[in-house]
Amino acid sequence: MSTAAIELPLFPLDVVLFPGTVLPLHIFEPRYRRMIIDCQREDKPFGVVLARPESEPLQEEPYSIGTMATIQELDELEDGRFRLMAVGIRRFRIVSQHREKPYLSGLVEPFEDIDEPWEDLFPAMHNARGLFGSYLEMLLEVDDDNKIDEYLPNRPEALSYFIAYFLEVSNEQKQRYLELTSTRQRLREEINILRREVPFLHMILTARPPDEKIMLN
Numbered sequence: 001m002s003t004a005a006i007e008l009p010l011f012p013l014d015v016v017l018f019p020g021t022v023l024p025l026h027i028f029e030p031r032y033r034r035m036i037i038d039c040q041r042e043d044k045p046f047g048v049v050l051a052r053p054e055s056e057p058l059q060e061e062p063y064s065i066g067t068m069a070t071i072q073e074l075d076e077l078e079d080g081r082f083r084l085m086a087v088g089i090r091r092f093r094i095v096s097q098h099r100e101k102p103y104l105s106g107l108v109e110p111f112e113d114i115d116e117p118w119e120d121l122f123p124a125m126h127n128a129r130g131l132f133g134s135y136l137e138m139l140l141e142v143d144d145d146n147k148i149d150e151y152l153p154n155r156p157e158a159l160s161y162f163i164a165y166f167l168e169v170s171n172e173q174k175q176r177y178l179e180l181t182s183t184r185q186r187l188r189e190e191i192n193i194l195r196r197e198v199p200f201l202h203m204i205l206t207a208r209p210p211d212e213k214i215m216l217n
Helices: 028-044 116-138 147-151 155-167 172-181 182-209
Strands: 007-014 024-028 044-048 065-076 080-099 103-112
Touching: 007 028, 024 028, 028 044, 028 065, 028 080, 044 172, 103 172, 103 182, 116 147, 116 155, 116 182, 147 155, 155 172, 155 182, 172 182
Parallel strands: 007 044
Antiparallel strands: 007 103, 024 080, 044 065, 065 080, 080 103
């Protein structure tokens, strides 16, 4: 166990959060209202983890790799519910977990990508950035090629997380991306998907009626 291990509230969800991405949340269950109150009082983040599909209600079992999230734009409603933005900051591995509180908690340690040479990362980042930029431009119907590129992360690891979060793949596949420790491998697998998706999306857009719009989920 790492000396950097800390105790963290855990929030099992049907979603995979990545570092550098944002997740809007509506907190209505009493156990998670308590979690948010505790996080605010102790000024600490919580962990977003994907719940395993075979989990029992109220006894969710999470995957072991998740993402630490800070609370932003917290809004407490009159009936005690919360609306907030969870911002992913870093990955962790669950070392142990318990249910001593109404919500799941665990001892977690940092989970990082391995160091890889820039000359190995740059070609993959360059290819992924171009393909994903085209993918977003078609989805959002943006004509200015430079407009989307301005908002894409400039670091390989951050870009790989950003792409993984927005790709239309299963949660299990997203979880696999989260658990990879090679930025290069994550980018290369995303490139393979984008090489299929970009031409397919282009075919759909060129074949549809002019007034039909594509909506992001």
